Structures are given as C-alpha cells and as structure tokens.
Amino acid sequence: MINFDIDTLKFDEKGLIPAIVVDATTKDVLTLAYMNRESLRISLEKELTCFFSRSRQQLWLKGETSGNYQHIVSVTADCDRDALMVLVNKDGPACHLGTDSCFTNALFESEENHAFTLQGLMKLIEGRKTEKKEGSYTTYLFEKGIDKILKKVGEESTEVIIAGKAGDKAETVYEIADLTYHVMVLMIQMGISLSDIHNELARRHVIDHKVKQEKMGGEQ
Numbered sequence: 230m231i232n233f234d235i236d237t238l239k240f241d242e243k244g245l246i247p248a249i250v251v252d253a254t255t256k257d258v259l260t261l262a263y264m265n266r267e268s269l270r271i272s273l274e275k276e277l278t279c280f281f282s283r284s285r286q287q288l289w290l291k292g293e294t295s296g297n298y299q300h301i302v303s304v305t306a307d308c309d310r311d312a313l314m315v316l317v318n319k320d321g322p323a324c325h326l327g328t329d330s331c332f333t334n335a336l337f338e339s340e341e342n343h344a345f346t347l348q349g350l351m352k353l354i355e356g357r358k359t360e361k362k363e364g365s366y367t368t369y370l371f372e373k374g375i376d377k378i379l380k381k382v383g384e385e386s387t388e389v390i391i392a393g394k395a396g397d398k399a400e401t402v403y404e405i406a407d408l409t410y411h412v413m414v415l416m417i418q419m420g421i422s423l424s425d426i427h428n429e430l431a432r433r434h435v436i437d438h439k440v441k442q443e444k445m446g447g448e449q
Contacts, residue, residue, distance in 0.1 A: 297321030
C-alpha cells in the first residue's frame with residue numbers, strides 16, 4: 230500500500246480531478262468520472278470508487294443503489310498529477326445504460342491499424358459457432374463437436390512438448406499459439422469465459438501468496 234498526500238494532486242478550479250476507470254482484467258476503459266478530495270478519500274478508504282456528480286453536485290458511491298460496485302485495484306496519477314487512472318474489478322455494468330463500458334459509440338475505426346485482444350479473438354470464435362461461416366476451420370471444429378476439439382487440443386499439446394524439448398523458441402511460440410487457439414475453441418464449446426480462467430488464476434495467486442507468507446513467518 231502506498232500512502233500519499235491528496236493535496237499533492239492538482240484539482241481544477243472547482244476542486245475536481247478526472248478519474249479514468251479501467252477494467253483491471255480486460256484493460257477496457259469503463260468510464261470517465263470526477264472526484265474531489267472527499268470522494269477520493271472515501272474511495273481509498275473503502276477501496277470502492279466514489280465520485281462527485283457534477284450534475285447533482287453531490288458524492289455518489291458507484292454501486293450503492295445498483296449493486297454494480299467497482300473494487301479498486303490501484304490508483305495512479307499522470308505525470309502532471311492532474312488526472313487519475315483507477316484500475317477496478319467490477320461487479321456489473323459500468324454504465325447507467327447497462328453496458329459494460331460507457332464508451333460504446335464507435336466514431337472511427339481504421340481499416341489498416343487493428344488492435345488484437347484475446348477478448349476480440351474469443352468473440353470471433355464465438356461468432357463462428359453462432360453464425361456458421363462456410364469454409365471456416367473454426368466452424369468446422371464446432372460442427373464436428375467436442376471429441377474433435379479435444380483431439381486437436383491433445384495434438385497441439387504434443388506439438389508444444391516436442392518444440393519445447395528441442396529448445397526451439399520460435400517453434401514453441403508458434404505451437405503455443407496453436408494450442409491457445411484450440412483451447413479457446415474448447416472454452417467456447419463448454420461455455421467457459423476468459424474471466425472464468427482469470428478468476429481461477431487469481432484465486433490460486435491469493436492462495437500461493439498466503440502460503441509464502443506462512444513459510445516466511447515460520448522461518449522467522
């Protein structure tokens with residue numbers, strides 16, 4: 230935990246500072262809100278986002294009425310200390326319209342520059358299952374069913390082992406990518422989300438952290 234003096238931040242003439250709220254898992258921008266000294270203090274104490282509503286001119290704890298709390302992972306100031314980035318784990322939609330993010334109105338998308346994300350790949354794979362595309366290998370796997378998908382996961386796992394044993398980094402990366410893709414197909418087939426895997430790994434991290442602490446305590 231890092232302690233800092235709130236007064237070192239630069240609030241505007243109305244006593245506010247913009248807070249960009251980001252999903253700690255997906256890194257998606259959820260919303261842009263404002264905090265004053267009091268709402269920031271509450272946010273840090275409760276580890277829940279609390280903002281200052283410019284329209285209502287009052288504090289509001291996100292999720293207090295909707296249940297869509299935002300659990301703070303970290304708060305970081307920018308280089309000028311006049312804006313905040315707040316990483317959160319969210320309990321529900323960030324937007325009052327019921328969407329995960331307030332930023333849903335696409336205005337421009339480049340035809341040449343594309344941002345790859347695992348979430349985007351999962352959506353593409355899911356689309357090949359729900360809206361079958363002729364000639365698509367992914368659709369072919371879904372049509373063949375779970376046995377075919379599991380067989381491919383097994384084959385790709387073997388390829389990773391062979392490449393790793395050979396010490397060929399480039400080939401191992403290539404085969405891990407193949408394995409990852411086929412595992413993601415399996416996930417879609419079984420209704421498993423990236424969040425499910427993330428939460429399981431996070432749970433294990435907490436357990437491992439506690440075990441390490443206990444061992445350190447015993448050694449002392």
